[in-house]
Amino acid sequence: MQKILVTGSSGFIGRNLVSALRSQHFEVVEADRNKGVDLTDIDTVRDLPDVDIVVHLAAHNGTRYFYERPLDVIRDSVLPTQYLIDRYRGQVQRFVFTGTCESYAGTVDKFSWPVPTDESVPLMVDDVTNPRWSYGGSKIVNELQVTAAGHQYGMPWTILRYHNVYGPGQLDHFIPEFLDRASRGDLSLRGWKNTRSFMYIDDAIEATILAIRDPRMHNQILNVGTDQEITIHDMALLIMEIANIHGELTLEPAPPGSVLRRQGDVNKLQNLLGFRARVDLRTGLRQTLVAHGFA
DSSP states (O other), rough: OEEEESSSSTHHHHHHHHHHHHTTTTTEEEGGGGGGTTTTTTHHHHHHHHHOOOOOOOOOOOOHHHHHOHHHHHHHHHHHHHHHHHTTTTOOOOEEEEEGGGGGHHHHHHOOSSSSTTTTTTOOOTTTOOHHHHHHHHHOOOOOOOHHHHHHHOOOEEEEEEEEOOOOOOOOOOHHHHHHHHHTOOOEEEETTTTEEEEHHHHHHHHHHHHHHOGGTTTTTEEEEESEEHHHHHHHHHHHHHHHHSSSOEEEEEOTTTOOOBBBBOHHHHHHHHOOOOHHHHHHHHHHHHHHOOO
């Protein structure tokens, strides 16, 4: 039985991952601020138990926080990652870090990088004065921290770049936020021309555990997403159809720094891990909306 530390274990992806790992007989240690473990405190991290694998999910996520509390977002990404590396380097079989597709958004917009976008895309901060980059920029730093630890200390690592994971129980994301507004009669939609690919939580968890188990994922970066790209406008219409919400959308421009197109190339996920998403968007949305009291 392998012992796995999961940080951010009370978050949306974290709690689903913990449940799945335990069902597959892993021994799981949870580390989360909501469970009394502050990973920005170096002494707290030093006191964490020995484990075989670290899966580092913890971050200050939620788009509104990028604008409202950008320094908190940066601190809560950079400090825990450094402290966890210092605690576990030379001791773990793998350090699995969960990155984000936000990290390459600037490259796609500024340099017309191909979409779907593969894992070799250069990462960049488009505008250091835009607080939105507090999240994507700090995640770039995190990837540098993890890969540098691999070079300097021989620490095996895996970086998983999630692409718009959604599902029941999620907060602070486009789908629950749109539903909350729509339930109050507010059908405003920002960034309606933008495209994204959405991945249902069960698929994201299955892909994550496959990557954790597979030794071929040592020192690899992997997009975790689907090959279906959809506009935010069409996504909103689909939500309204399934939830039986009626009205006219109020279309508003995207906030500065929101990339026009984003879809990860998932050939590596499909060909190396042999994984394809099982839950289509309509099915996943219906299950999500039912859980939120709609549909």
